[in-house]
Amino acid sequence: MVVLLQPATFDSDVYVNPKCKPSPVLIPVVDLTEPDAKTQIVKACEEFGFFKIVSHGVLPDLMTQLEQEANNFFALPHSLKEKAGPTDPFGYGSKQIGSKGDMGWIEYILLNANNHLESTKTAAVFQQTPTIFREAVEEYMEEMKGISSKVLDMVAEELKIEPKEKLSNLVRVKESDSCLRMNHYPDKEESPAKEEIGFGEHTDPQLISVLRSNDTEGLQICVKDGTWVAVPPDHSSFFVIVGDTLQVLTNGRFKSVKHRVLTNTKKSRLSMIYFAGPPLTEKIAPLSCLVPKQEDWLYKEFTWSQYKSSAYKTKLGDYRLEPSDPMTDNITIAAQLALLMEQFTKRFNGFGERFDKVEKQIGALQETSATTAAATESNTAVLQSLTSVSGTNQKGKLASGPPVKFTEEQLLDVELLSGTQKIREAIGGAGEGTSPCRWWWCLERKTNWSTKHQQGFPPNDFRVQDDPTWKTTSDRDLNHEKRLIPAAKMDFPSYDGTTNAIEWLQKCEDYFTDQGVISDEARVRQATFVLTGKAYHWNNNLRRLVTQQLSWREFKQTCKSRYGKADSVNPMGELSNLRHTRTVDDYCRQFEECLGRQTKLTVDQQSWLFCAGLTDSLSKEVEYLRLAKIFKAMEYARDNECQIDNDKRTRTFGGHLAPARRSIGVLQPQQEEAKQATPRKYWKKLTVEEMAEPKAKGLCFNCDELFTRDHACNPMLFHIMPVRDGDNQEDEPYDEENWKDE
Ligand SMILES: C=C1C[C@]23C[C@@]1(O)CC[C@H]2[C@@]12CC[C@H](O)[C@@](C)(C(=O)O1)[C@H]2[C@@H]3C(=O)O
Numbered sequence: 032m033v034v035l036l037q038p039a040t041f042d043s044d045v046y047v048n049p050k051c052k053p054s055p056v057l058i059p060v061v062d063l064t065e066p067d068a069k070t071q072i073v074k075a076c077e078e079f080g081f082f083k084i085v086s087h088g089v090l091p092d093l094m095t096q097l098e099q100e101a102n103n104f105f106a107l108p109h110s111l112k113e114k115a116g117p118t119d120p121f122g123y124g125s126k127q128i129g130s131k132g133d134m135g136w137i138e139y140i141l142l143n144a145n146n147h148l149e150s151t152k153t154a155a156v157f158q159q160t161p162t163i164f165r166e167a168v169e170e171y172m173e174e175m176k177g178i179s180s181k182v183l184d185m186v187a188e189e190l191k192i193e194p195k196e197k198l199s200n201l202v203r204v205k206e207s208d209s210c211l212r213m214n215h216y217p218d219k220e221e222s223p224a225k226e227e228i229g230f231g232e233h234t235d236p237q238l239i240s241v242l243r244s245n246d247t248e249g250l251q252i253c254v255k256d257g258t259w260v261a262v263p264p265d266h267s268s269f270f271v272i273v274g275d276t277l278q279v280l281t282n283g284r285f286k287s288v289k290h291r292v293l294t295n296t297k298k299s300r301l302s303m304i305y306f307a308g309p310p311l312t313e314k315i316a317p318l319s320c321l322v323p324k325q326e327d328w329l330y331k332e333f334t335w336s337q338y339k340s341s342a343y344k345t346k347l348g349d350y351r352l353e354p355s356d357p358m359t360d361n362i363t364i365a366a367q368l369a370l371l372m373e374q375f376t377k378r379f380n381g382f383g384e385r386f387d388k389v390e391k392q393i394g395a396l397q398e399t400s401a402t403t404a405a406a407t408e409s410n411t412a413v414l415q416s417l418t419s420v421s422g423t424n425q426k427g428k429l430a431s432g433p434p435v436k437f438t439e440e441q442l443l444d445v446e447l448l449s450g451t452q453k454i455r456e457a458i459g460g461a462g463e464g465t466s467p468c469r470w471w472w473c474l475e476r477k478t479n480w481s482t483k484h485q486q487g488f489p490p491n492d493f494r495v496q497d498d499p500t501w502k503t504t505s506d507r508d509l510n511h512e513k514r515l516i517p518a519a520k521m522d523f524p525s526y527d528g529t530t531n532a533i534e535w536l537q538k539c540e541d542y543f544t545d546q547g548v549i550s551d552e553a554r555v556r557q558a559t560f561v562l563t564g565k566a567y568h569w570n571n572n573l574r575r576l577v578t579q580q581l582s583w584r585e586f587k588q589t590c591k592s593r594y595g596k597a598d599s600v601n602p603m604g605e606l607s608n609l610r611h612t613r614t615v616d617d618y619c620r621q622f623e624e625c626l627g628r629q630t631k632l633t634v635d636q637q638s639w640l641f642c643a644g645l646t647d648s649l650s651k652e653v654e655y656l657r658l659a660k661i662f663k664a665m666e667y668a669r670d671n672e673c674q675i676d677n678d679k680r681t682r683t684f685g686g687h688l689a690p691a692r693r694s695i696g697v698l699q700p701q702q703e704e705a706k707q708a709t710p711r712k713y714w715k716k717l718t719v720e721e722m723a724e725p726k727a728k729g730l731c732f733n734c735d736e737l738f739t740r741d742h743a744c745n746p747m748l749f750h751i752m753p754v755r756d757g758d759n760q761e762d763e764p765y766d767e768e769n770w771k772d773e
């Protein structure tokens with residue numbers, strides 16, 4: 032049975048890290064002996080990719096014995112521990128995790144379940160109590176294998192996977208590639224004010240991981256809305272973590288959960304995690320009983336060995352199965368390249384010409400790509416290698432005719448690159464049985480992209496495509512075509528902290544939407560990259576203070592609270608309090624800025640609010656005209672700013688047509704600005720009474736045609752200017768030049 036515990040007390044089973052945003056998230060606890068355990072496991076895997084198991088049947092003595100042995104090892108002098116290192120990835124490691132520079136407040140032992148614990152390094156791990164430690168490890172691994180297969184059997188039963196043991200066999204057979212990790216997060220004398228990264232955020236690549244720790248807190252999981260939730264330690268239970276491989280097998284139905292360990296404790300934390308992985312040669316792809324149609328697969332087929340070796344080339348925080356940032360996404364470039372290659376090979380006969388065209392297109396591609404240098408070099412390298420025979424560039428020869436013969440490997444690569452059989456058909460067919468398209472492998476092989484230019488770039492084209500609409504091959508081809516049309520290049524706006532950040536953040540959002548920048552990490556990365564001046568220093572400090580990676584939402588909030596006008600709690604009130612005090616233009620700008628933060632006002636409400644904020648005289652005129660659209664009202668107000676002022680002064684000064692400042696012979700800056708922006712207009716003056724009739728008939732005041740929202744007088748004869756009794760009603764056109772010279 033699943034026990035959902037009550038929220039937010041520190042001694043309950045689930046609580047919210049006080050430093051994370053409060054969240055009512057409850058982590059499921061599954062009692063393995065309850066009849067509905069399998070249903071609850073599946074639910075938990077779908078919702079969290081994480082759950083706790085109780086009543087698991089593992090003897091507490093075994094857990095404490097291994098814990099004791101591990102503690103003894105970590106208590107050894109560094110010189111002795113070092114004998115079991117450095118990691119390859121197995122052995123003893125300290126502070127460094129993996130080979131890509133990830134660091135943590137941690138030391139650990141990583142043991143391979145498959146090499147029978149016989150390596151020299153492993154012997155150095157067991158050095159103090161060889162037999163006891165080794166046996167404890169072996170026994171513990173057996174137990175963990177048992178728990179993993181049990182959980183996977185329950186999953187299979189619930190999902191009706193056939194054969195029933197399909198999943199559990201992956202981790203039960205002797206070839207299974209599983210490992211055991213013992214992590215020690217040392218205590219700190221001086222409990223630091225800020226939390227330290229123990230183990231940075233990541234997902235586990237395997238099928239499932241079974242974790243057990245002592246009673247020191249630190250583990251956190253990231254839930255769907257991006258909130259980090261602290262997992263209270265429980266030394267007598269196990270926690271199950273869904274890994275990348277299970278996410279692929281279930282076609283994304285189960286999510287491999289992001290997790291991390293933060294430490295700021297006076298108590299050391301010891302955790303032991305069994306990573307249950309499939310045999311190295313096992314092909315991993317969405318299970319056909321779950322997703323029968325291959326076109327519905329979200330991930331391509333790969334062997335565990337391929338996935339693992341790619342995963343181990345990535346940094347901890349790289350999400351291998353998530354959509355990545357198209358701006359720096361090799362897949363996008365590869366996709367475009369693939370299409371170019373396809374076009375190119377289809378029209379084989381005009382080779383020389385085509386080649387030039389392709390080269391030109393690749394040139395254009397470089398310019399639009401954020402990874403320009405890498406892409407160009409690599410694209411050209413791929414292209415050249417694909418168009419060569421026995422390593423010689425055949426451009427010249429081919430231009431004059433002889434048909435190209437691709438090697439079998441090149442053919443495979445072209446096919447892999449393009450993800451289609453068409454090339455093969457186009458160039459006369461070759462062997463059968465190639466694997467589905469997987470650009471990464473071939474790009475990597477051909478160009479050394481990952482090592483040369485993209486150190487640690489995740490080979491995340493294990494995904495079929497980011498775009499869920501790419502369901503069928505023909506859809507996909509179409510989308511390739513679309514992608515080839517160069518997208519209008521939008522400039523990413525920089526920000527120096529001197530203006531309201533809200534506008535900048537909105538521009539960033541527009542940019543991300545337009546350019547398809549999806550991942551949180553990429554958004555934050557791009558936004559922080561363009562910071563200059565004050566904002567640049569602010570961000571530097573922020574990064575010093577907040578060690579964890581901010582989500583885009585968090586970044587926006589922090590930036591808004593530093594440089595943005597705080598969002599109004601009463602948006603309607605904010606707009607209605609806005610007043611036209613300086614120029615109309617200034618008022619319009621403020622109104623528009625404010626309006627940008629509201630979304631629910633109707634067109635009419637916008638116009639009324641706009642009018643209400645205008646100075647009295649203007650307000651009445653604009654209101655009276657009931658201009659259908661806010662921008663028409665703004666235009667009218669702008670056009671009439673001077674005239675109304677003039678008009679007002681006229682009234683104020685008892686009917687004289689003399690502007691107040693005429694005596695000094697120059698316009699005030701605001702008037703000058705308004706004058707420049709206002710083309711010469713002729714005014715048809717109507718009294719309110721004169722306007723009443725066309726208004727009642729629904730006619731335009733200007734041309735006597737039916738007035739609708741979209742009505743426009745063509746040609747525009749006059750601008751209507753309402754006048755009141757006693758106003759000067761001369762029918763002279765308003766002439767600014769005269770006014771100035773008078
Ligand atoms: C930075 C890394 C450490 C890691 C290999 C990787 O390149 C990316 C995945 C990491 C991870 C996370 C889960 C397990 O702790 C681990 C052993 C694994 O299989 O993948 C580690 C790898 C490691 O520590 O070498």
Ligand SMILES: O=C(O)CCC(=O)C(=O)O
Nearest residue numbers: 212214230250292302304
């Ligand atoms: O130490 C822990 O609690 C978790 C460590 C972890 O996630 C890992 O080793 O992959």
Ligand SMILES: [Fe+2]
Nearest residue numbers: 233234235290
């Ligand atoms: Fe992990």
